[in-house]
Amino acid sequence: MDVFEAISQRRSIRKFKDEDVDDAMILQIIQGGIWAPSAGNLQSWEIVLVKNPETKKKLCEAAYLRDFISKAPIILVVCVNQNVSGDIYNKRGVELYGIQDAACATQNMLLMAHAIGLGACWVGAFNEELVSDLIDLPHYLRPVALVTLGVPDEKPYPPPRRDIDEFLHREKY
Numbered sequence: 001m002d003v004f005e006a007i008s009q010r011r012s013i014r015k016f017k018d019e020d021v022d023d024a025m026i027l028q029i030i031q032g033g034i035w036a037p038s039a040g041n042l043q044s045w046e047i048v049l050v051k052n053p054e055t056k057k058k059l060c061e062a063a064y065l066r067d068f069i070s071k072a073p074i075i076l077v078v079c080v081n082q083n084v085s086g087d088i089y090n091k092r093g094v095e096l097y098g099i100q101d102a103a104c105a106t107q108n109m110l111l112m113a114h115a116i117g118l119g120a121c122w123v124g125a126f127n128e129e130l131v132s133d134l135i136d137l138p139h140y141l142r143p144v145a146l147v148t149l150g151v152p153d154e155k156p157y158p159p160p161r162r163d164i165d166e167f168l169h170r171e172k173y
């Protein structure tokens with residue numbers, strides 16, 4: 001699978017087969033994440049891997065009851081460590097770079113999951129406080145994304161994309 005094929009054929013998967021995902025595959029996906037670019041190579045992400053059905057149910061509640069979340073075999077909670085991101089870059093590190101680091105790692109993991117035949121969805125709509133409490137995050141960790149992961153049980157039609165001409169501005173806006 002070449003890079004553009006992986007990028008363009010990846011879809012958000014919200015229906016999973018009732019099958020376990022073995023740890024080796026999860027680690028392969030996370031391995032994809034660690035090769036993401038990050039500001040100053042600080043790699044300011046932390047990941048909490050959740051398999052426990054009770055915790056998944058509560059994460060689903062914290063994510064406004066989108067029930068595919070509790071049905072996913074795995075949820076990765078991708079967080080930014082604001083102490084790390086803020087250490088060198090201060091406010092900009094905390095408010096921007098750390099979140100970008102975590103987002104880059106998340107996108108790499110979505111692509112890696114797709115490349116090895118798994119499905120994933122980036123979930124950003126959740127109550128941060130509830131999620132943080134549930135998985136015991138210290139105050140300096142901010143949850144940025146829930147990534148649901150499993151064997152796909154759907155093949156969604158690609159949602160439309162904007163035409164390049166619509167947003168590409170040459171030289172000046």
Ligand SMILES: Cc1cc2nc3c(=O)[nH]c(=O)nc-3n(C[C@H](O)[C@H](O)[C@H](O)COP(=O)(O)O)c2cc1C
Nearest residue numbers: 010011012013014121122123124125126156158159
């Ligand atoms: C920052 C971000 C937040 C998102 N939040 C959610 C979410 O809360 N729930 C959800 O079902 N999908 C969520 N998505 C997935 C998008 O809906 C999806 O990527 C978009 O519709 C394009 O579809 P595709 O991923 O299949 O290409 C999110 C994606 C991103 C990048």
